[in-house]
Amino acid sequence: MDAAQFFIQLAGILVAARLAGELATRLGAPSVIGELVAGIVLGPSVLGWIAPTEVIRLLAEIGIILLLFEVGLETDISRLAKSGGRSITVALGGFVVPFAMGYAASRYFFDHDNLLALFVGGTLTATSIGVTVRILRDVGRQSSREGQIVLGAAVIDDLLGVLLLAVLYEFSRSGEVSLASLGRLSIFIAIFFVIAPVAAKCVSYLIGHYRFATQIPGLVATSFVSLVLTFAWLAHAIGAPELLGGFAAGLALSRRFFLPFGAALARNPRFAEEVERDMKPIVQLFTPIFFVTVGLSLDLREVEWTSGFIWLFSLSVGFVAIAGKIAGGYLLVKEHWLMKSAVGMAMVPRGEVGLIFAELGRAAGIFDGAMYAGVVLVVAYTTLFSPFWIKLFYRLYGHRPELVETAHVEDAVPARPPKPPD
Numbered sequence: 001m002d003a004a005q006f007f008i009q010l011a012g013i014l015v016a017a018r019l020a021g022e023l024a025t026r027l028g029a030p031s032v033i034g035e036l037v038a039g040i041v042l043g044p045s046v047l048g049w050i051a052p053t054e055v056i057r058l059l060a061e062i063g064i065i066l067l068l069f070e071v072g073l074e075t076d077i078s079r080l081a082k083s084g085g086r087s088i089t090v091a092l093g094g095f096v097v098p099f100a101m102g103y104a105a106s107r108y109f110f111d112h113d114n115l116l117a118l119f120v121g122g123t124l125t126a127t128s129i130g131v132t133v134r135i136l137r138d139v140g141r142q143s144s145r146e147g148q149i150v151l152g153a154a155v156i157d158d159l160l161g162v163l164l165l166a167v168l169y170e171f172s173r174s175g176e177v178s179l180a181s182l183g184r185l186s187i188f189i190a191i192f193f194v195i196a197p198v199a200a201k202c203v204s205y206l207i208g209h210y211r212f213a214t215q216i217p218g219l220v221a222t223s224f225v226s227l228v229l230t231f232a233w234l235a236h237a238i239g240a241p242e243l244l245g246g247f248a249a250g251l252a253l254s255r256r257f258f259l260p261f262g263a264a265l266a267r268n269p270r271f272a273e274e275v276e277r278d279m280k281p282i283v284q285l286f287t288p289i290f291f292v293t294v295g296l297s298l299d300l301r302e303v304e305w306t307s308g309f310i311w312l313f314s315l316s317v318g319f320v321a322i323a324g325k326i327a328g329g330y331l332l333v334k335e336h337w338l339m340k341s342a343v344g345m346a347m348v349p350r351g352e353v354g355l356i357f358a359e360l361g362r363a364a365g366i367f368d369g370a371m372y373a374g375v376v377l378v379v380a381y382t383t384l385f386s387p388f389w390i391k392l393f394y395r396l397y398g399h400r401p402e403l404v405e406t407a408h409v410e411d412a413v414p415a416r417p418p419k420p421p422d
Contacts, residue, residue: 039295072250
């Protein structure tokens with residue numbers, strides 16, 4: 001593909017994402033649905049004008065990394081810490097239950113071999129952070145109590161999904177799993193999440209201190225895009241998803257982040273607001289590319305629509321995929337059923353994470369064409385339909401006190417006193 005063709009394709013992606021997102025919003029649907037549908041229409045499923053090339057995928061990867069940076073930047077670390085136990089419960093339940101149910105359905109109901117059934121179960125494990133966060137933002141619940149639980153659970157899910165992916169990939173190649181390599185990867189990821197926020201806070205302190213000395217505008221945006229991409233590279237280097245590097249950087253720079261040492265790195269709310277303001281246009285430019293690319297990756301023409309197996313497999317495994325995640329939300333035994341349902345439904349979308357599992361299964365020769373199409377349909381069900389039922393849920397129950405933030409005094413964050421005038 002030459003440069004001119006890439007330019008017109010990128011322009012088409014941006015314009016289509018904007019128009020489709022605007023249309024979806026006017027029709028009462030979340031904008032992410034419009035962006036996903038734009039990808040399906042432009043891609044091989046309908047018009048076939050744009051293929052998800054390596055360059056487009058890289059831009060999409062930057063988009064999801066920057067989106068997770070913005071999510072981390074807006075995250076209240078104290079509330080995220082308070083929801084830590086609940087997030088772990090939801091993550092473990094939403095990981096183990098869909099994996100076990102997907103494996104059992106594939107192995108015993110469809111009589112697939114062991115490795116194929118493991119890959120089917122693995123496809124259902126990890127929640128797509130990008131899709132989930134965008135849905136919650138579209139319905140105005142990204143900072144809610146359940147939103148913080150879901151965010152923490154989705155991050156843990158992604159880590160577990162990476163570990164499982166590494167295990168299945170190694171198992172597909174050698175027929176055995178090295179516990180030593182798995183343990184080493186887990187240790188590296190843990191170290192990264194300890195060091196990365198500290199390093200990001202130190203860099204932000206230096207930039208905040210010297211930004212008035214520069215004669216060239218744009219220091220904040222340039223510095224933090226570079227920082228986020230560096231953290232993404234470090235995350236990849238240790239075997240973690242690149243997007244977690246962006247989340248770690250954003251979390252360190254959030255207005256409610258704290259370090260257990262040193263007054264020199266104290267919070268500077270004004271600087272955090274400046275970072276958020278300068279980075280937002282860049283995030284808004286790249287993020288739609290990611291969601292359109294998810295749609296481009298779905299080739300619905302590969303689906304043999306007249307095949308009874310495709311419908312039986314995709315619908316039954318799709319039911320397992322949805323029920324397993326909702327079951328994870330219902331493990332919050334002390335919560336009201338509305339909170340359990342809200343958390344469970346928000347964990348349903350699989351998006352790009354499920355597609356990664358499906359693509360690896362096809363590349364390794366484990367999925368044939370029919371199986372790959374069935375798995376892609378399952379991913380499509382969970383990704384395309386989730387925004388509709390989540391928005392309907394909040395339209396019906398969003399006003400209930402069980403879902404209103406101030407109704408939960410134990411999780412309320414004390415208001416900060418006003419800043420004295422300079």
